[in-house]
Amino acid sequence: MIETENISKTYRLGDTKVRALRKVNLRVEDGEMLAIVGPSGSGKSTLLAILGCLDVPTKGVYRIDGQEVMRMNERQLAAIRRKKIGFVFQQFNLLPRTSALENVMLPLYYSGVSHRARQAKAMEALERVGLAERAKSHPNQLSGGEQQRVAIARALVNEPAILLADEPTGNLDTHKGAEIVAIFQKLNREEGQTVIYVTHDPFIARHTRRIVSIQDGRIVRDEPVEHPLAAGTPRSDDILGESLSTTVEEDEEAGS
Amino acid sequence: MNPFENFRIALRAISANKLRSGLTILGIVIGVAAVVALMAVGQGATSGITASVEGMGTNLITVSSGGRSFQRMAGGSATSLLYSDYEAILATVGNEAAVTPYYAGMASVKNGDRTASATLTGVLPNYTRVNAYSLASGRLITDQDNLQKSRVVVLGATSAEDLFAGLNPLGREIQINGKNFSVVGVLEAKGSSGLTYQDDMVLIPLQTAYEVVFGAQAKSRGKNTVSGIALSAADADQVDLIMANVEFTLRREHSLTLTEDLPFSVSSQSQMLASLTNISGTLTTLLGAIAGISLLVGGIGIMNITLVSVRERTREIGLRKAVGAPKGVILFQFLTETLTLSILGGILGVLIGWGIAWGVSSAGLITTSVSSEVVILSLGMATVVGLIFGIYPAYQAASLRPIEALKYE
Numbered sequence: 001m002i003e004t005e006n007i008s009k010t011y012r013l014g015d016t017k018v019r020a021l022r023k024v025n026l027r028v029e030d031g032e033m034l035a036i037v038g039p040s041g042s043g044k045s046t047l048l049a050i051l052g053c054l055d056v057p058t059k060g061v062y063r064i065d066g067q068e069v070m071r072m073n074e075r076q077l078a079a080i081r082r083k084k085i086g087f088v089f090q091q092f093n094l095l096p097r098t099s100a101l102e103n104v105m106l107p108l109y110y111s112g113v114s115h116r117a118r119q120a121k122a123m124e125a126l127e128r129v130g131l132a133e134r135a136k137s138h139p140n141q142l143s144g145g146e147q148q149r150v151a152i153a154r155a156l157v158n159e160p161a162i163l164l165a166d167e168p169t170g171n172l173d174t175h176k177g178a179e180i181v182a183i184f185q186k187l188n189r190e191e192g193q194t195v196i197y198v199t200h201d202p203f204i205a206r207h208t209r210r211i212v213s214i215q216d217g218r219i220v221r222d223e224p225v226e227h228p229l230a231a232g233t234p235r236s237d238d239i240l241g242e243s244l245s246t247t248v249e250e251d252e253e254a255g256s
Numbered sequence: 257m258n259p260f261e262n263f264r265i266a267l268r269a270i271s272a273n274k275l276r277s278g279l280t281i282l283g284i285v286i287g288v289a290a291v292v293a294l295m296a297v298g299q300g301a302t303s304g305i306t307a308s309v310e311g312m313g314t315n316l317i318t319v320s321s322g323g324r325s326f327q328r329m330a331g332g333s334a335t336s337l338l339y340s341d342y343e344a345i346l347a348t349v350g351n352e353a354a355v356t357p358y359y360a361g362m363a364s365v366k367n368g369d370r371t372a373s374a375t376l377t378g379v380l381p382n383y384t385r386v387n388a389y390s391l392a393s394g395r396l397i398t399d400q401d402n403l404q405k406s407r408v409v410v411l412g413a414t415s416a417e418d419l420f421a422g423l424n425p426l427g428r429e430i431q432i433n434g435k436n437f438s439v440v441g442v443l444e445a446k447g448s449s450g451l452t453y454q455d456d457m458v459l460i461p462l463q464t465a466y467e468v469v470f471g472a473q474a475k476s477r478g479k480n481t482v483s484g485i486a487l488s489a490a491d492a493d494q495v496d497l498i499m500a501n502v503e504f505t506l507r508r509e510h511s512l513t514l515t516e517d518l519p520f521s522v523s524s525q526s527q528m529l530a531s532l533t534n535i536s537g538t539l540t541t542l543l544g545a546i547a548g549i550s551l552l553v554g555g556i557g558i559m560n561i562t563l564v565s566v567r568e569r570t571r572e573i574g575l576r577k578a579v580g581a582p583k584g585v586i587l588f589q590f591l592t593e594t595l596t597l598s599i600l601g602g603i604l605g606v607l608i609g610w611g612i613a614w615g616v617s618s619a620g621l622i623t624t625s626v627s628s629e630v631v632i633l634s635l636g637m638a639t640v641v642g643l644i645f646g647i648y649p650a651y652q653a654a655s656l657r658p659i660e661a662l663k664y665e
Contacts, residue, residue: 055659075582078577079580096568098268109261110579158580
């Protein structure tokens, strides 16, 4: 279970102060699957980075399974990232010139797992994302969708409590994006994996069971999804609810 | 974290990026090889010169005609060093030093159609001892030979080889200016020195040289002259005192006041050694400076490669932190990587530098010597340069929050 209390994040951009997050309160139970949506610059990625302990809030309290992250030193933070969190990036962030298997093994190097066990666990994680046969391939030999699946396997290999993904489908076409969403749904349904992903795409967000909307650093809406879409559902305007179509317009404004 | 595991991560990173690793190593290799090779040449030259001067005999003082070189070049008026000067010096410092005069001149030295390239030297019996030669076979020139003006000759090792090509010269005859001389002894080789050909020697009795070979050529106003007088001090501490006495005696013999220039040079081996060592020391310093610049350029090479790859590596560090690597482990990985690369490059550099030095030696240019100090120094510098340029960017990257390192452009 993770919980934030009045989290704020302010950083300087030249002379101006940017208030990326303002008093955000969020609570996610184990086994949930939710999407954080919002226009560009709304603070959704900043929130996810803080949830993944990749960044620290300026103010507020953040607890993972009851432990206060703000009070931890560098070493304890590294342990939290290693044991509790699996993070998937929009840019995949795989090590170049390194095989898929070794990329997946990377987090295990820091967990004191023996070489043999590392290989076995990494293979297992690759099987879970359906890429066991590409284990020896290097990132430049894989498609974008395959690279993202390797990245998901890497996030899963330490059996984290929470799987976080920042725009996981942002660099992929619709078809590949659907594959990634299908993997998240399967992990959540079949293994009870907690999944939180950030997206600007309301259609992708509708595949979860809860949608948290952020605007100007504040949570403006937090509501359950009555009927989550199944992966592979064709995209059409009809299935997007009224409330979400407003987000799309705002997104277009931000992009123009 | 176990250190072996860390080492493994570092080796994996090195082998996954062969081009980057190779370029980093290249800079160090060039720098270290340059230092080792240049210093080997410099030190080889220095020790060659030192050895040749030391080989001339310990505590050696030489007196030779012609003081200031410009006087000698002006010619004519130069005062000759006389055999009587030797007798006066012997009377003054004979108790503190062995004194021996010699007369050296050009003569044709032949055995049939074989010729020796040495100058002919007329000597007294103690010449070989003062100049630190020892006998290989036969006997030395004796007082008896001098009294009887015997036509006997003692050969240096190289001269014996030139004239007899491996045959035993003892008892055989050679021709000096067409006159037959009998070979009575051969000297032990002193070895090559690079400065003088110490084994090119043809020694005959001094009186034979005056009376039989050189005649009027060796006389000045009816008196026998000598080319030089060599003294070997019994005690090294006495060298300066003996030199002063020798100069005083020469002034008295030639009626010179203290303010007049002495037309002879009186020099000690240690003076010569000091000035020659000084020259070659300067040379070595110069070579060392050039080598140091090479090492610096090598270091800049390492820095360039590190800076070029810093963007990719910063993101790599961000990623490693994001998947849970503690900062200390990341720094240890980079430390291991950099140390492995610098030491590998350093060893390769030493081997290549050694190879160049060996090549110079076997090409017969200069006998080089690779000293362990230079090897250790250049390895140490390469490692330090590698560490500074390799670790500092890594330290900066590892101090960032993971999200900053991942976004680094």
